[in-house]
Amino acid sequence: MNDIVNVPISELKRALPSARSPREDGDGSVQVQLDPNLRIGTAKVFAVYGKGGIGKSTTSSNLSVAFSKLGKRVLQIGCDPKHDSTFTLTKRLVPTVIDILEQVDFHAEELRPADFVFEGYNGVMCVEAGGPPAGTGCGGYVVGQTVKLLKEHHLLDDTDVVIFDVLGDVVCGGFAAPLQHADRALIVTANDFDSVFAMNRIIGAIQAKSKNYKVRLGGVIANRSDATDQIDKFNAATGLKTMARFPALDAIRKSRLKKATLFEMDATPEIEAVQQEYLQLAAALWAGAEPQLAVPLKDREIFDLLGFD
Numbered sequence: 001m002n003d004i005v006n007v008p009i010s011e012l013k014r015a016l017p018s019a020r021s022p023r024e025d026g027d028g029s030v031q032v033q034l035d036p037n038l039r040i041g042t043a044k045v046f047a048v049y050g051k052g053g054i055g056k057s058t059t060s061s062n063l064s065v066a067f068s069k070l071g072k073r074v075l076q077i078g079c080d081p082k083h084d085s086t087f088t089l090t091k092r093l094v095p096t097v098i099d100i101l102e103q104v105d106f107h108a109e110e111l112r113p114a115d116f117v118f119e120g121y122n123g124v125m126c127v128e129a130g131g132p133p134a135g136t137g138c139g140g141y142v143v144g145q146t147v148k149l150l151k152e153h154h155l156l157d158d159t160d161v162v163i164f165d166v167l168g169d170v171v172c173g174g175f176a177a178p179l180q181h182a183d184r185a186l187i188v189t190a191n192d193f194d195s196v197f198a199m200n201r202i203i204g205a206i207q208a209k210s211k212n213y214k215v216r217l218g219g220v221i222a223n224r225s226d227a228t229d230q231i232d233k234f235n236a237a238t239g240l241k242t243m244a245r246f247p248a249l250d251a252i253r254k255s256r257l258k259k260a261t262l263f264e265m266d267a268t269p270e271i272e273a274v275q276q277e278y279l280q281l282a283a284a285l286w287a288g289a290e291p292q293l294a295v296p297l298k299d300r301e302i303f304d305l306l307g308f309d
Contacts, residue, residue, distance in 0.1 A: 047178040050188035051198035060165035066282035072160040081131035085165040089120025096130025143177040179209040184218030191225040216291030219243035
């Protein structure tokens with residue numbers, strides 16, 4: 001075993017031809033190329049990323065409802081072992097694809113769509129991909145198996161919009177897998193250093209995947225942010241733009257506690273303003289948001305930019 005510790009990555013690639021892509025996903029990448037048979041098809045696909053706990057699931061679920069309010073057929077895919085992405089849509093924690101596959105000893109032919117696809121609020125279809133137990137597998141396998149099942153059962157044929165809600169700010173090959181399917185990647189952030197730092201890393205991941213896949217950076221969604229000065233500084237330095245902003249309203253926090261999307265909450269001027277922001281965001285994305293050509297910063301540059309000595 002000690003003989004391979006210092007082997008260059010190029011040598012590892014030659015030693016593992018079955019896991020090597022004919023094209024690189026970025027410097028040092030040994031990621032597996034996407035199977036052409038697993039391409040989603042004609043739906044517009046969005047992958048939502050951001051720092052862990054920043055509100056990606058709340059954002060994804062309300063954006064899914066906004067698309068449905070515009071008359072679109074929507075499928076939301078949660079990519080997190082917590083399997084709570086679609087919680088406010090379905091009002092419960094639905095079983096994951098991996099859980100269901102395990103129950104049939106991974107004989108996928110035994111599954112029916114009703115086993116892993118659940119209808120949520122306003123007709124949004126919901127799937128929780130789940131994830132492998134900690135330290136035992138790769139999130140890319142989970143995403144791949146989920147898309148494969150959806151394709152085999154023709155569940156993507158009549159879908160207009162697919163939203164991947166992706167685990168935390170992890171940008172390893174596994175949880176970067178939704179970028180292989182997406183048209184646009186959206187980054188949810190708050191107006192603080194840690195969120196912006198995570199956003200910068202995600203930009204790098206999107207850049208790497210965009211060399212081989214159609215995914216492009218769609219823009220920034222400012223969440224839980226009454227002010228946006230830190231986000232604005234970062235955007236100006238990297239070439240990003242903010243597509244939508246959602247303030248730090250207690251009603252947004254309460255909506256999740258009530259197992260409800262914001263479109264189901266009692267109407268107040270604040271809630272109606274947030275609903276309208278989601279509807280405008282969905283309309284802009286459906287119309288075809290222009291790709292943003294952002295350049296990530298070096299770590300030290302972020303510290304300097306946001307005022308750290």
